[in-house]
Amino acid sequence: MILQSHPTVNAFNRALAEALERAGRLAEFHTTVAFGRRAVAVPPARLRLHPWRELARLVAQRLGWQDHGGPVGIDAVYRAFDAAVARNLGPARVVYCYEDGALATFRAAYERGLRRVYELPIAYWETTRRLLLEEAERLPPWASTLQAPDDPPEKLARKTEELRLANLVVCPSRFVQSSLPDGTRSIVAEFGSPASPQTIAERRPDGPLRLLFVGTMTQRKGLADLFAAMRLLDRRDIELSVLGTPLAPLSFYRDGWPHFRYESPRPQVEVLGLMDTCDVLVLPSIVEGRALVQQEALSRGLPLLVTPNAGGEDLVLAGETGWLVPIRNPAALADRIAWFADHRRELPGMREAARRMAAARSWDDYTRRIIGAIDSLCPPAHE
Incomplete structure (x- = not known):
């Protein structure tokens, strides 16, 4: 026993x-x-x-x-x-x-x-x-x-x-x-993984690419590198939403990248609802165990842009369910974000592949x- x-x-x-x-x-x-x-x-x-x-x-x-x-x-x-x-x-x-x-x-x-x-x-x-x-x-x-x-x-x-x-x-x-x-x-x-809904909301193909970061607002999760990547890109067709608990005043984070949309912490069902309005989960973590948010995102049809240190390396099939990038590499992160923005036609197929990957982890x-x-x-x- x-x-x-x-x-x-x-x-x-x-x-x-x-x-x-x-x-x-x-x-x-x-x-x-x-x-x-x-x-x-x-x-x-x-x-x-x-x-x-x-x-x-x-x-x-x-x-x-x-x-x-x-x-x-x-x-x-x-x-x-x-x-x-x-x-x-x-x-x-x-x-x-x-x-x-x-x-x-x-x-x-x-x-x-x-x-x-x-x-x-x-x-x-x-x-x-x-x-x-x-x-x-x-x-x-x-x-x-x-x-x-x-x-x-x-x-x-x-x-x-x-x-x-x-x-x-x-x-x-x-x-x-x-x-x-x-x-x-x-x-x-x-x-x-959580169960996927029967259907997932369609994203507008002509709208901006919506990136989502979910987690405590710390560099342990690579948030500074994500802001650095956004500065390198400086593209109006890419939006970033950050959902999490800040560990410093919001003005500190705005100094890193002023144009992100802040989303306060909320119950999981509402986090999943927010995922339905986004295109890609970005989590360039420095050290994790296995961030559960990766499988939550996959279950809602979001491909991943993550580091191996986020603990979900097995979840990422390159170009199918997302991309892996090295830690501490804003340039590589910016390159893959740009790929998503420039390959919007690939996203519907990636959304279905993401859901299948989530369903395969029970x-x-x-x-x-x-x-x-x-x-x-x-x-x-x-x-």
Whole structure:
């Protein structure tokens, strides 16, 4: 039986918990709160909630209090949650945990001789830190948007020890897998895609090309390089919409490219609706895990213009579902944007190819890959 834990419920841990439950393999699913958008279809008998510190964090957030390193900051929530899970391992033979919330659980599981599986949703911290420190040096004005280089040594040491204690690491992309230290036992299990609508809205072939960037407005996602590409192009037949949370005043971003249309964060269904009005998703990320927005965009018929470090290299068939460009290369980015603008007749076929690519990546495939790998560690016949 498998104990799974994560402080919040999101698309990928929900998919796994529900698949384990259907397979009769779920011992317990531990989280903080499980209602609304965090609901998960797990029977109450196997759902273990540790809510109080997370509820305090949400209240503080609603009141506008910033407490990143304090008692109701996100790191404190993860540590307290991890400690609570470690005290309640129950009948599990395998524990399945995620980055920053695994150390105490893995230590307790190790003492009991349990197998330990670690899902790493973003590149390993050594790679992430190296790339972002390089970005801070390359583009100093954007350094304040990078955040991760400020992680304290204690937090980095926890990440290192979590990985060391893992028997198996689950990665959402080849990029994440390639970031792991040599000798780490790992698999790649790509995330699933949302369902495509029966029909997709037709775009006007004579209108401007509409590019869409979705994500936190940081250079970790390559936004400075996208603005630099737009400056190189300076074409009136290309529009850029940026949807995300700003980490600096909007005037800072306007200095990079004044003509983008800002779209504030909104529920996912409204993000998908905005995608229906756009032509191409652009995400020139420096470091990710596997940005789910890529598959959301494909499901709405948007081809991709992304870097391999966005974690969706397998989603891009050159000239069919989009283009890959190198990181830190505004010129290459501008060249491919121009290609889209100059080949508008190709877009209807690319939209259909994008939808087919999204449909080929299912959450069932993701969970089957993980469960099969767990079975190779700890065969279910012994349970």
